[in-house]
Amino acid sequence: MPDGIELAADFYQPDLPADKKPYGLLYVLSPYGRKGVMALLNAKCFAARGYMVLLVSCRGTAGSGGTFVAAMAEQADSQAIVKWMREQPWYPGKFATFGPSYLGYAQWALLRDPPKDLIASVILCSIYDHSLLAWTNGVYRTDRIPWSYIVARQDEANGRIVSILDPRKLKSVIEATPLYDATESFFEGRASYQLEFMTTPNVDDPFWVQCKHHAALDLVNTPLLLRSGWYDTLTVQTLAAYARVRDRGIKVYLTVGPWTHVEACGSNAIPEVFEFLDEYVAGRKTNHRSLSVKVFITGAEEWRSLPSWPPATEERTFYLYGDKTLSVRPPAADSPSASFTYDPHDPTPTVGGPLMARGGRVDDSVYASRSDVLVYTSAPLKEDVEVMGKPVIQLAHSTDVPYADIWIRLSEVDADGVSHNLTENWQALDGLERQGDEFSLTLVDRAHVFKKNTCIRVIVAGGSFPLMTRNPGTGVNRTQAKELKAVTHTVQHANGISRLILPCST
Numbered sequence: 001m002p003d004g005i006e007l008a009a010d011f012y013q014p015d016l017p018a019d020k021k022p023y024g025l026l027y028v029l030s031p032y033g034r035k036g037v038m039a040l041l042n043a044k045c046f047a048a049r050g051y052m053v054l055l056v057s058c059r060g061t062a063g064s065g066g067t068f069v070a071a072m073a074e075q076a077d078s079q080a081i082v083k084w085m086r087e088q089p090w091y092p093g094k095f096a097t098f099g100p101s102y103l104g105y106a107q108w109a110l111l112r113d114p115p116k117d118l119i120a121s122v123i124l125c126s127i128y129d130h131s132l133l134a135w136t137n138g139v140y141r142t143d144r145i146p147w148s149y150i151v152a153r154q155d156e157a158n159g160r161i162v163s164i165l166d167p168r169k170l171k172s173v174i175e176a177t178p179l180y181d182a183t184e185s186f187f188e189g190r191a192s193y194q195l196e197f198m199t200t201p202n203v204d205d206p207f208w209v210q211c212k213h214h215a216a217l218d219l220v221n222t223p224l225l226l227r228s229g230w231y232d233t234l235t236v237q238t239l240a241a242y243a244r245v246r247d248r249g250i251k252v253y254l255t256v257g258p259w260t261h262v263e264a265c266g267s268n269a270i271p272e273v274f275e276f277l278d279e280y281v282a283g284r285k286t287n288h289r290s291l292s293v294k295v296f297i298t299g300a301e302e303w304r305s306l307p308s309w310p311p312a313t314e315e316r317t318f319y320l321y322g323d324k325t326l327s328v329r330p331p332a333a334d335s336p337s338a339s340f341t342y343d344p345h346d347p348t349p350t351v352g353g354p355l356m357a358r359g360g361r362v363d364d365s366v367y368a369s370r371s372d373v374l375v376y377t378s379a380p381l382k383e384d385v386e387v388m389g390k391p392v393i394q395l396a397h398s399t400d401v402p403y404a405d406i407w408i409r410l411s412e413v414d415a416d417g418v419s420h421n422l423t424e425n426w427q428a429l430d431g432l433e434r435q436g437d438e439f440s441l442t443l444v445d446r447a448h449v450f451k452k453n454t455c456i457r458v459i460v461a462g463g464s465f466p467l468m469t470r471n472p473g474t475g476v477n478r479t480q481a482k483e484l485k486a487v488t489h490t491v492q493h494a495n496g497i498s499r500l501i502l503p504c505s506t
Contacts, residue, residue: 225292
C-alpha cells in the first residue's frame with residue numbers, strides 16, 4: 001500500500017488443460033480471513049468454474065499489516081491493489097469484482113473511482129454508506145458491537161469466528177448503561193474505532209466521509225448483479241443502489257428473495273452468480289434472465305420476473321381506529337386517541353425481523369399482549385391484496401418529551417390468529433422537523449400477497465431492543481446516557497388522520 005502496509009492475499013488459478021485459458025479474473029477484498037468457508041464461497045468455487053481469483057485480506061486482518069478500522073480504508077486500498085494487480089504476469093487485462101456483505105461494501109468503495117479495466121461487479125446484500133448502517137435513521141444499531149468484536153478476534157478462532165463470542169457476556173454489555181462504557185470494557189482495547197462510531201451520531205459529520213460512497217452510484221458504468229432478502233438487514237441500501245443505477249441506464253440485475261442477511265449471502269447465490277459471470281466476464285452465452293428483476297412474493301410463495309422494481313401500483317388506504325382496528329373507511333371525528341408508554345428500563349423486545357443473525361419471519365403475536373405497543377388489526381380480507389413496494393404509515397403522533405424513537409411493523413395475521421412479520425422501519429424523533437403532530441414513516445420494500453381471510457396488522461412501539469439501542473428520553477447521546485426516562489406516545493385517529501398506505505398491484 002502507499003503507506004508501506006503490506007496486505008496478505010491468496011491467488012487461485014483454475015486447473016485447466018494446457019490449451020485452455022481462464023475465463024477471467026475476480027478480485028475480492030475481505031475482512032473475514034482466507035480459510036474454510038470464506039475461501040470456498042469467495043474463491044475456490046470460482047476457480048473450479050474456470051476463473052482466476054485474487055482474495056485479499058483487509059488491513060489488520062488475517063495476516064495483513066496495519067490496523068483494521070471498519071469501512072475507512074477500502075477505497076484507497078482497493079485502488080492500490082488494482083494498480084499492483086495490473087503489474088502481475090498473470091493479469092489478463094481486465095477483471096471483475098465479487099463479494100457479499102462487507103465484501104460488497106468494499107466493491108462500492110472501489111466503484112467510487114471505477115477502474116477502466118473493471119468489467120462487472122457482483123454485490124450481494126451490501127451497503128455503500130457505512131454511516132447509515134451504524135446509525136440507521138438516527139438510531140445506533142447494537143449489532144455493530146458483536147460484529148466488531150468478532151472481526152477483531154477472528155485470528156484467535158481458527159476459522160470459527162462466531163465461537164469466540166459469549167452470548168451471555170454480550171447480552172450484559174448491550175443491556176448496560178451507559179452502553180459506551182460497557183462496550184469499551186468488552187473490547188479490551190480492540191476495535192476502538194467502534195467507540196468513535198458510537199459517539200458520532202450525525203451521519204453528515206466529516207468523520208464519516210471516507211465510508212460514504214454515494215458517488216459510486218453515479219459513476220459505475222459496468223454491469224451489476226445485486227441481491228438481497230426481504231429480511232436482510234441491508235435491503236434498504238441495496239434497493240436504493242439498484243434504483244439509482246437503473247435510472248442512469250446502466251445494466252443492473254436485482255434479485256430479492258425471502259431471506260435473512262446470512263441466507264441471502266450464502267451458497268444459494270452461487271448458481272445465479274455463475275450465470276452472470278459467464279455472460280459478462282467469460283463472454284459465454286448463458287440462460288441468463290431476459291428481465292432484470294426477480295423477486296419472491298411471499299403469501300403467493302412464487303418467484304416473479306419484472307422489468308423493474310417496484311412495478312406500477314395504486315395506493316390502497318387502511319385507516320387506524322381508536323379501538324385498534326384497521327378499515328378502508330375513515331373513522332369519525334370522535335374516534336378516541338390511544339397511548340402507550342415506552343420504558344427504556346424494560347424496552348419493547350425485538351421479535352424477528354431484519355437482524356444480522358437469526359431474525360427473519362417469526363410468530364410476533366406476542367406484541368398484541370404488551371401494554372407498551374399499539375396493535376391495529378383489520379377484519380379478515382374478502383379478497384387477495386398484493387403489495388409490491390414501500391408501505392407508508394402516516395400518523396398523528398406526539399410524545400410527552402421530545403426525545404423518543406418510533407418503530408412500526410407491518411404483519412399478517414393468518415386464519416388461525418397467528419401473526420407473522422413482513423416489513424418494518426424506525427426513526428429517532430429527537431430534533432426531527434415535522435408539521436405539528438403529523439409524521440410519516442416509509443417501511444422497507446416488500447412483495448407480499450395478503451391472501452383472502454388473512455388480516456393486515458400494524459404494530460407501533462417506541463423501540464425494538466436489542467435491534468435498536470434504547471432512546472434514554474433525555475437528549476443525551478444514547479450510547480453514553482446514564483439516566484433513562486420513560487416516554488408516553490399518543491396516536492390520534494379522528495377523521496382518518498392516521499393511516500396505512502399500501503402500494504397494491506393494479
